[in-house]
Amino acid sequence: GAGVSQSPSNKVTEKGKDVELRCDPISGHTALYWYRQSLGQGLEFLIYFQGNSAPDKSGLPSDRFSAERTGGSVSTLTIQRTQQEDSAVYLCASSFADGTEAFFGQGTRLTVV
Amino acid sequence: GQQVMQIPQYQHVQEGEDFTTYCNSSTTLSNIQWYKQRPGGHPVFLIQLVKSGEVKKQKRLTFQFGEAKKNSSLHITATQTTDVGTYFCVRTSGTYKYIFGTGTRLKVLA
Secondary structure: OOOOEEEOOEEEEOOOOOEEEEEEOOOOOOEEEEEEEOOOOOOEEEEEEEOOEEEEOOOOOOOOEEEEEOOOOOEEEEEOOOOHHHOEEEEEEEEOOOOOOOEEOOOEEEEEO | OOOOEEEOOEEEEEOOOOEEEEEEOOOOOOOEEEEEEOOOOOOEEEEEEOOOOOEEEEOOEEEEEOOOOOEEEEEEOOOOHHHOEEEEEEEEOOOOOEEEOOOEEEEEEO
């Protein structure tokens, strides 16, 4: 597509439920990144994919968080048994593998009530 | 990875005044990128600096990479209300993981 697409744009869920966030990167971008941004805060790195593999999962906050990428394209971030502290904007970005600019999606605003 | 610190955390300026944000690292950086995030928006790439002492300009914005490649700055001349947002410096690790600095939030008063 023309840009990085994330869905849904907004998600309200009850505490304890599972949620899936989707990211569709720019075609041809082999690298894909997930970040979390709490209100008024900076970007917290979660996970990075190169192709379908995730060489760096160090940012995942707990084992309730997981992510996968299939076909070197779409990625899904799953949060199990959501907690109120999971409320944030989840941003996805993609880039070529050479460390040039990263392109961000509009984000998914997750609210856990 | 080592986070990159930015100062100031917040800056309020009167429209027309200049603004500078500084980015500091304790380790040598291979390169530095700058991004701008408008309120309610997502980060947008501004520029990448690679060479020691490099200076690049984009209209009213001047970006500089320190001689030791451990610091960088972004200077905006004669701020406008459209400059409002948070400015992040970003370092890339060996695996091209983008590590965002702490950010400087700029408010411009008309």
